[in-house]
Amino acid sequence: MxxxxxxxxxxxxxxxxxxxxxxxxxxQHGSKVEVLPGFEGPLPFELETGYVGLGETDDDLQVFYYFVKSENDPQKDPLMLWLTGGPGCTSFSALAFQIGPFAFKDEEYDGNLPNLISRPESWTKACSIIFVDLPFGTGFSYAKNVTAQRSDSKLVHHTHQFLRKWLIDHPEFLSNEFYMGADSYSGIPAPAIVQEISNGNEIGLQPQINLQGYLLGNPVTTRKEVNDRVQYTHGMGLISDELYASLQRNCKGEYINVDSRNKLCLRDLNYYDECISTLYLENILNRFCPEVVVTPKKHEALYRRSLTQKFNTTINSNAIVPDRRCKINFAFFLATQWANHESARKSLHIREGTISKWERCYKTDFEYQISSSFEFHVNLSAKGYRALIYSGDHDAVVPFNSTETWIRALNYSIVEDWRPWFLENYVAGYTRTYSNQMTFATVRGGAHLTSYNRPAESLAMFTRWIANVPLTEQGTIISCSRH
The missing domain is CATH 1.20.5 (Single alpha-helices involved in coiled-coils or other helix-helix interfaces)
Structure with a gap:
């Protein structure tokens, strides 16, 4: 006894x-952030930061996130997880430059902590958003063996694992509609993440996720976007008719994997490279910023350069301040100064000793395993998930005609044909809706980071789509289709 x-x-x-x-x-629970250094007064929105551990021990795999509750009705509004592109760029980029509730103030840098201001066009007006730092090595996320965790498949699995663990810690959001959001390179892993979430639900993984759909901005999809860039640059008047005709004749539509014996095609491509070498491909209307552009070695580096152009220069405290007229590069510089400041790290509850130097993008040692996300779109559409695919029409990195090409290849019937959508009585872009609940939209004047340079239009597009109303709801419906 x-x-x-x-x-x-x-x-x-x-x-x-x-x-x-x-x-x-x-x-595992996050910590509330009530003030941010550089932001005047208490935050007018609810921000939480924290870590979610995915490994067997506390220090194995720690994913850092920023969570902003909907400023409307967080109990009922959708929940979205956002994954920035790169691969390997922190979702702080989306939070501070694209769709979050604050931004860096555009003012001369005097060596002090950069100032923050409110962004009225935040997508958190209609949705709660988790901004996650993945893959490992990105932002403030850390791991014992970072290199071993950096691949497409690991990114898919880690994001899915993170989300279920996050929801266990935040059960009040289990019933909210869930959407996956991503842009740029994350057009490759994001559809695979959505499929893994869906598969997990089907086999009974807990907690169940109320998955409704996904949205992708200027997404890399087939990794063959360069083949459509030649047509795009010709259509925008950036290369001559004669060069375009010669490229078509000599390269026959293949501008990436060119036979080294095809001298005429290689000659034309070198002419082409020279024509666009001083363009800012992410926004062809913006000034050329040579301090962040890596010169390609003839044609073989064109694709790699164009997809990573904004990430190739890491600015540190000793770097020359970028030209303020190069707005996005200047903003990236401010972010680097801010995130490496002790007061900012303290306010975000960053664990001491985990990240010595914050870099906006960490792109090395990444293993590319998913050649195309096309088949994931096919599978997800068959399951009935909603999808919004949008393109800034002044992006030459992932041009809108390239996105149109793979969407057409899905062979879905058109529900509403090509037509303008409006914001305050002007054309904000064009849209087409397909069966299988897929919507394609352009944002007029939009860049590769569409929500950065067209914030009002992007917010209007997002709020209408997330509310499941047509993008044309707020304007006169005009059909441009050919009958």
């Missing part, structure tokens, strides 16, 4: 174990 003292010891042991488990679970 057990003695009372033995029973008491066992009881206390159980309590200690329960407490330890509670503390471990509690440690």
């Amino acid at each position: 057990r003695t009372i003292s033995t029973m008491c010891c066992n009881f206390h042991l159980i309590l200690l174990i329960a407490l330890a488990l509670f503390l471990r679970i509690s440690s």
